Amino acid sequence: MLKYFSDKGFNPIVITIDHEKYLPDRTDKTLCEKLPPNAEVIRTPIERTNLLTRLIDTGYLFLTDSISFRWKKFLTKSLDDAVAKYKPRFILVTLPPFSIMKLVHSYGRKKGIPVILDLRDPLTYWVSSPFPSRLHYNYLRKMERNCIESSFKTLVVTPGMKEIYSKIYPGLKDKFEVVMNSFDDYQKISKTRKSNSKFTIGYFGSFYYNPYSEELKRKKWWQKKPYQYFQYTPYDQDWKYRSPYYFFQTMNELFFQFPRYRDKTEVFFAGNKPEWFDNMVDEFALRDVVKHIGFVGKEEAVRLHENYDAFLITSARFKEYNDYCIAGKTYDYLSFQKPIIGFVTKGDQQWVIEKSGLGLVFNPDNAVESVQKLKEIIDKPEKFVKPEIEFLNQLKTEKQLDKLGSVVKTLFNL
Structure with a gap:
């Protein structure tokens, strides 16, 4: 995406966590080596996890995860610095982590900068485990709707995801645009299979399957632990099939x-x-x-x-x-x-x-x-x-990024 926007004359600024420092075991350094040489990537700190953040990660405190809580002051400062220095025309925020949806949405509205939501997964339709309660679900549903409604556009990664969101929020169906995942090009295969090989x-x-979570979704309330009595499962989804x-x-x-x-x-x-x-x-x-x-x-x-x-x-x-x-x-x-x-x-x-x-x-x-x-x-x-x-x-990266480019052009009336 960075290379695409750079080639099209844009100056993309990326703000992200310093993954090599905070998530070294989950960082693929070879991907960083492929960034354009002029790419502006701002890597920020994030607070370490503790007892409170682990409690937040359970979902019972009305947040989907603790990233926003741990990252807010660093992300906000980096956004302030980037806005002052580069004066961006829009903000594109990739989700998950879903906890930063409201944070970035509020920041964009405060600064008068259009926000494009990039939903890699749905928030309230993803039910691999129960929501803590119906109250929690309704809160997240309202937050999700408000952020989508206020966004310039909301990108989704499959036609089915757009169809589902359009049915859940029929008044917002024009907000959704499909920009699928992709591959850069066909791989050249240097090896051929031997006829006698396995x-x-x-x-x-x-x-994304957890047997305990699947069991919780199907238990009656009295079969659960007291703190789980109010758990809510809005949709019937079986992730054992995954x-x-x-x-x-x-x-x-x-x-x-x-x-x-x-x-x-x-x-x-x-x-x-x-x-x-x-x-x-x-x-x-x-x-x-x-x-x-x-x-x-x-x-x-x-x-x-x-x-x-x-x-x-x-x-x-x-x-x-x-x-x-x-x-x-x-x-x-x-x-x-x-x-x-x-x-x-x-x-x-x-x-x-x-x-x-x-x-x-x-x-x-x-x-x-x-x-x-x-x-x-x-x-x-x-x-x-x-x-x-x-x-x-049509699934090549260039084709899919052309779709994203078309969304950006409508923002600038190009």
């Missing part, structure tokens, strides 16, 4: 029906390993097939993408609306033009896999059908690589 499947990133549970179930059944495939298949997961992961692997007797390699940087991830024969994608199941998510890793997968194994529900994730011509969609609730599909993709992966280049080209 078929390797890769997964990168997180799952986990590899149904994929593991299918693999287990595949190996039961066709034992020889156990020696032909390997699955690798990269990212921060959740506590429940090993138990789920053991539940389906897959310890000899499934490996978790932990967090990897961007360069290592690219190397691993080259090595794997296919990629796994999953999605949550929503009752009220179709799935609105397209996992960010999807775009990396598409750039390699290898088959995607999509254990997904109806919605945008399914749509992008089918439209891309790369991979196969599996019904998580139909293990019999899924076994046959998985067997077929292991035997003949090339059958499922028929890239729809015209569609894929």
Whole structure:
């Protein structure tokens, strides 16, 4: 984004936390090396976590997270300095963290600077765990609506997300613009798969699934701890479908029906390993097939993408609306033009896999059908690589940033 705006004659100023100092284990330094040489990046301190901020992070104090509480004085000072020095024409704030939504919205209104909200996830429609109470939910809903209404535009990352927000806030539907995640260009594959080698499947990133949270959403109030009595779940969302549970179930059944495939298949997961992961692997007797390699940087991830024969994608199941998510890793997968194994529900994730011509969609609730599909993709992966280049080209970074550029041009009446 920085390079794009610089090339278009803008002078973008970025204000962010000094991640190398405060989050060294979660910082990929190789990405910083790709910044334009003239990029103005202001890296600020942030207060360390303590007992109070950990309490804020529970959500019970009407904040979604403690970032705003810990960062406010540093962010406000940096904004003041940037406004005085550069006189910005607009502020674009990327969310989450959702706690800074109101902070930046109020700052922009106070200074008379238009604000563009960049919603990577929805605030009040994301229900991977219960809200502390209906009162908390209504407070966040009102805050979300006010910020969207006051924004110049609110960017969302999928067509489904725009559709859902337009139904939740029908009077604000003209505020929403879709600017999807993207990939820079197609990757050149330097390795070819040997016919006698194992078929390797890769997964990168997180799952956003927590068994305890899922259990809380389905418990009656009297079955919970006293401080949880008033918890509120506004939508029926099952994030177990986002986990590899149904994929593991299918693999287990595949190996039961066709034992020889156990020696032909390997699955690798990269990212921060959740506590429940090993138990789920053991539940389906897959310890000899499934490996978790932990967090990897961007360069290592690219190397691993080259090595794997296919990629796994999953999605949550929503009752009220179709799935609105397209996992960010999807775009990396598409750039390699290898088959995607999509254990997904109806919605945008399914749509992008089918439209891309790369991979196969599996019904998580139909293990019999899924076994046959998985067997077929292991035997003949090339059958499922028929890239729809015209569609894929629309997902390139330049195309998506052109959409963002169009939003900015309307702000300046260009």
